[in-house]
Amino acid sequence: MPNAAKEVKRISYESPQEMYRSTSGILLNSRTVVEKQEFVSTGILTYAEGDILEIEISDYKAFDLGDSVKMTVYSPGGVYTFQSTVVAKDHGALMVINPPQNQKRFAEKRENPRVEVEQSGQLLAIAYESGGEEELPATVPLDIRNVSVSGVGFILQSDLSLAKHMTAEVKLDLGFEMACRLEIIRSEPGDAGTYYGARYVEMPFEKANTLRAFVLKKQVEQHFSSKQSTKLKRVFK
Numbered sequence: 001m002p003n004a005a006k007e008v009k010r011i012s013y014e015s016p017q018e019m020y021r022s023t024s025g026i027l028l029n030s031r032t033v034v035e036k037q038e039f040v041s042t043g044i045l046t047y048a049e050g051d052i053l054e055i056e057i058s059d060y061k062a063f064d065l066g067d068s069v070k071m072t073v074y075s076p077g078g079v080y081t082f083q084s085t086v087v088a089k090d091h092g093a094l095m096v097i098n099p100p101q102n103q104k105r106f107a108e109k110r111e112n113p114r115v116e117v118e119q120s121g122q123l124l125a126i127a128y129e130s131g132g133e134e135e136l137p138a139t140v141p142l143d144i145r146n147v148s149v150s151g152v153g154f155i156l157q158s159d160l161s162l163a164k165h166m167t168a169e170v171k172l173d174l175g176f177e178m179a180c181r182l183e184i185i186r187s188e189p190g191d192a193g194t195y196y197g198a199r200y201v202e203m204p205f206e207k208a209n210t211l212r213a214f215v216l217k218k219q220v221e222q223h224f225s226s227k228q229s230t231k232l233k234r235v236f237k
Contacts, residue, residue, distance in 0.1 A: 033072040050113040112148040115218035119144040125169040151199040
């Protein structure tokens, strides 16, 4: 084979129990082979959350954004092979899609990662758990603080109080307009107003796909930003 696989040198752990585990249950620090047409290389799985996997790999420059790749993860729990796509790359690392069927194989319970944002929205109407609905005389502004593919966190700029299990008709501005219905899951008073955590209960299919792409983009950006910040802290220690 013209391009032999190259190993990335990292600390080896004698006991699998000493390896770090990601929030989505995938065993990190596992040897991972990344293969595309006529090229194969080996790296280490270093990040796994939601729809994203990161592999530290010395041959990252050989891969382009959008490349279709075959992934083989050698974990103490077994060998996992799946198809994926390169969605981002940084110095010494690739980020690829973690397909939904793969997430189910690797973890009993999957948490959807929330990404921090500074976006806005509007509260249009509310419905009580008992069934009564109330259309507001004027829209109420929302400060959106975090978003995931399953829910949203926001601060309500109003004295209006939302109780747990109430539903709300909202319009979110995430760089694209998204109207949806939310169920209030929790609330927490704060200096800037009451923070609410909510889950989507009604959302058009096409909007769900757009939201997933938005969260994916933000997740990649924030992960690389966090890595860069960590590197700078180590330099200036």
